[in-house]
Every structure is written in C-alpha cells, then in structure tokens.
Amino acid sequence: MKEVLRFDNVSMHYHTRQGETVALENLDFSVSEGEFAAIIGPSGCGKTTLLSLAAGLLKPTSGEVKNAGVSFGYMLQKDELFPWRTIEKNIFLPLEIQKADTPEHRARALALAEKYGLGDFLKNYPSQLSGGMRQRAALIRTLAVDPDVLLLDEPFSALDYQTRLSVCDDVYKIIRGEHKTAVLITHDISEAISVADKIVVLSRRPAHVTAEHALSFPEAEPLKRRENKDFSVWFELLWRELNA
C-alpha cells in the first residue's frame, strides 16, 4: 500500500523566553493509504504538535515530514462550529476558504450531509443541535473538501461517555464509508483499540515512538470490538507500555 504520511527522524523544539522545550525527539512512523492509525501517549506529550506537523502547519526543527502531496482535513476536540452560521454554511466554510465554492462542490457536501443524517438540520444553528450531532456536522465539514487524510485530535474527548461511544462509532463508519485514511490522536487506550488498524505508542516528553502494533479484529465496528475478548488483552498491553 502507498504511504501517504511519513515522519522521518522528526524532532521539534519550542522556544520561549523561559527556555527551550523538546516536544518530539527522533520520531519515526508512517501511515499507509486507507489505514486508520491511532497515536496514543500520555497527556502533554506533544500529540497536538505532531498533528500540526503532519498537516504542515508547523515545520520540524530537524528531520522530515513527508506527506506526498496529499490534502488534510483537521478535526478538533470541540466541534468549533461557528455559532453565527447555519449548519449548511458551516459545512461550506472550507469550500469558501479554499476558493472551491462551486455548485458541484456544494452539491457534494450537501449529499454527504444528507447521507449521514444532517439533512433536516441544514438550516439550523449549531446551538440547536446535540453534542453528538454537532460533532457529526464538524466531520462533514472536514469531509466537504474531500481531503485524502483526516487528522483527528481527540475529537471525542469533549463529549460525555454515552455520546462518546456512539459518536465514535458514527465517525468510524463515516470515515470507513468514505474510504479515508485517518490519524487519530488520543490518550484514551480503549478508543484507540476500538477504531485503529495500527497503534503507535508515544513516550512521555520528549516524545518518541516506543511501540507500534498492527491490530486485526474480525469485527469492524468500534462497539463490537469492545465486546471482543482480545480487547482487554490489548488494553492491558498498551496500558503497560504507556506507563512504562
């Protein structure tokens, strides 16, 4: 399979008046096309920095981030829907930004919204939607410009547990249904196991890769995976690696 994203010996230093912080050190991993990769690490280990590097918003201090000319879509912890725009206008936002606001692109985005159950809410404002629906709208917004790779920065952490499980299931199905490559960053081990084909474990700061696992579950959906007996085996293993 084609590699769409590769971190080659990447280090990242931050400079402030108080001094220099090493966020990432000699980071090596890759993501192939169509893969759902999860990156887990203790909180504050530079996970968000990693996504910003992947999307090209930051330049690494040393090493190289190769992203083979693919386009990225970013999904954040909170939905960050603009409260003054209707759901429809929120979904069109990336089209406007990328000067791709054409009738065909709009139709495509609307078809996505329709397909994933947002059809009745297009004219509503975000404040009128539930947390789960808002996060779904945020995903459709990300998909509106048809990005090759989705970068998910703890996209479920702001939701309550019940909603979180169902939205996670939701998002997984949509991403699989649209055949996207995805990189999920999380500190939630069970979330990572329930969605990923591959899990990359990061150490405490300065973060480097301590382990990499390929997962294969017979069941595809996150909620089904959670019932599999291998789930707890994986959980224990990753938990130990995270706390090593």
Added chain:
Amino acid sequence: MKKHPEYSREHLLYLRKLKRNGALVHAARIAVLFAFLLLWELSARFEWINPFITSSPSRVWDTLVSLYRNGTLFYHVGTTLWETLLGFFIAVVLGYAIALLLWWSEILRKISEPYLVVLNALPKIALGPLIIIWCGTGSEPIVFMTILIGLIVAILNMLNGFMATDENKILLLRSMGANKRQLLTKLVIPSSLPAFISMLKINVGMAWIGSVMGEYMVSKAGIGYLIVYGGQVFKLDLVMTAVFILCVLAAGMYAIVALVEKAVIKNSGR
C-alpha cells in the same frame, strides 16, 4: 401570553407569576419617577427647598414650552444631536479601522500600547484650549472633542474583541489553509460582533460626554450651551430643562442601539 391547551395548571400559574412580576417592576419604575417628581414639585411649591436654585417640574415644563414657542428648542436640540452623532460615527468607524490595523500587525500593536494607555488615561478636557485654537469656535471643536473622547475607548474595546477570538477556531481555519484576510473576514469580524455592540453602547455615553463638554468649552448653541448660559445668568430652570432634554436624548440613542443589538442577535443564531 395565549392560553395553551397542553400547559399544565402549574405551568400556567408559573407563567402568570412571571407576568405579574414583570408588571410589578414596570409599575414600580413609573411610581418611583412620579413620586420623585411629586416630591420635587411639592417641596418647591411649599418652599421646603428654594425653587430659585432647585427649579421644579412645572417650571421645567414651562421653560420647555417657552423654548418651543420661541422656536429655539429644536435649534439647540438639533445642534447638539448633530455634533453628537457626527462625533459618534467618526469615533466608531475610525476606532474600528485602527483596531483592525492593530489586530493585523503585532508589531504596531506592541509599539502603540503605551501611547494608547496614556491617551486613554489623559483627561481630554485638558486639551480644551488647544482644540479651540486648532479648530476655531464653530461646531468643529465640539465634534473634535467628541471624537477624541470616543476614539480611544472604541479602539481599546474593539481590539480586545478581536484579540479574544477563539484560538482553536483560528487553528481550524489555518488547517483549512486560510490566509490572514480570510481569518479576518470569516472569523474575527463575525465573532467580535458582541464586542462591537458593547462598544457602541459605551460610545453612546462617551459621545454625549464629548459633545456637552465641547459645548461647555466653546459654543453658541446646543444643550451644553443652554446649561452654561443658564448657570451664568442664574436661570436654573433653563439648566434643569436642558438636563432633562439630555436625559431623553441619551435614552433614545441607547434604545436605538438596543434595537440594533436585538436585530443582530436574532440574525446570528446566538
């Protein structure tokens, strides 16, 4: 409130209670005004206080009518209103533009910070003599004073509003590939709308301070002129009447801004 068949008895009682409380507040407000006017009038009538220096509601009313009869009422009101509105709009527009510029350029923001702080703290009336010499004795010095008083407040308030833009939303737009101009038009300006409205509210007050203070300094007409003139010739009825007119005008302008706020909020889903 119409009767709703689905509401329970408790809910109807609750609604009725809300309505009654609202009516009570309204009635009390009017009652306070009338009690004050009545007490003032009676104290002046029975000379518990000296009506020559405190005036009275009936004297204010008589003065108002005589100003209207001799045709000068709307002349003075018009003069002050024009100066206030002109100063208000220039201060708001210029303040908004300068705040935008300072948002855009971090280095300009840092350079101008101490100047803004000092200019904000400076009592603008101290510049009175200078303003008269620079602008003459017509309406210009008054409008200038109004602008001066409103401008810095407008800049600081708007800049605060712009700088308070959610960092995560900026990150989101940047991840979509937005440039700075797009950040401004798609995010910073719309999200600072509440700050803009509150800036308008503050500046309504500032504009009246500016125009009346300007008229104290130098003027041939206007409400501030009436107050100064009334004080000099010891016609305190005139002073009270002018103050009353100011109350009405300021309340009117505030009400207009409140209407704008309502319309804006209704159209933005907030």
